[in-house]
Amino acid sequence: xxxxxxxxxxxxxxxxxxxxxxxxxxxxxxxxxxxxxxxxxxxxxxxxxxxxxxxxxxxxxxxxxxxxxxxxxxxxxxxxxxxxxxxxxxxxxxxxxxxxxxxxxxxxxxxxxxxxxxxxxxxxxxxxxxxxxxxxxxxxxxxxxxxxxxxxxxxxxxx
Numbered sequence: 001x002x003x004x005x006x007x008x009x010x011x012x013x014x015x016x017x018x019x020x021x022x023x024x025x026x027x028x029x030x031x032x033x034x035x036x037x038x039x040x041x042x043x044x045x046x047x048x049x050x051x052x053x054x055x056x057x058x059x060x061x062x063x064x065x066x067x068x069x070x071x072x073x074x075x076x077x078x079x080x081x082x083x084x085x086x087x088x089x090x091x092x093x094x095x096x097x098x099x100x101x102x103x104x105x106x107x108x109x110x111x112x113x114x115x116x117x118x119x120x121x122x123x124x125x126x127x128x129x130x131x132x133x134x135x136x137x138x139x140x141x142x143x144x145x146x147x148x149x150x151x152x153x154x155x156x157x158x159x
Contacts, residue, residue: 099114112135
């Protein structure tokens with residue numbers, strides 16, 4: 001496994017390889033928890049300079065902690081609260097350069113400085129979010145956003 005940006009390869013090529021690895025890991029498995037667990041582990045190995053990678057799953061009007069890699073996290077997040085809850089309620093990706101500037105940010109890990117959250121949408125409904133935190137500000141860019149959105153679309157084939 002490689003870390004993004006750790007080789008001379010083009011970042012887009014690295015993301016393409018990541019999606020191929022995702023499909024290879026999930027193509028014969030139907031269990032949602034197993035697939036989300038492997039997806040979070042794959043992303044955690046792929047990225048450098050991150051301190052939390054995981055999923056929150058929709059349950060009623062809140063998100064509940066799902067498979068993840070990192071320190072213990074908040075278990076329940078109401079829709080509309082924090083970065084994850086706002087992403088879920090707005091059904092759009094949020095890329096936050098400085099989480100301390102985000103109104104209502106929920107600090108599960110004080111080391112987190114920036115965050116990207118991608119909603120997982122199936123049949124028009126949010127079934128959860130992918131959440132990735134970094135201990136450095138402005139860690140995620142447009143290339144990350146576009147490719148993580150594509151990663152989630154690919155993942156949704158197996159959820």
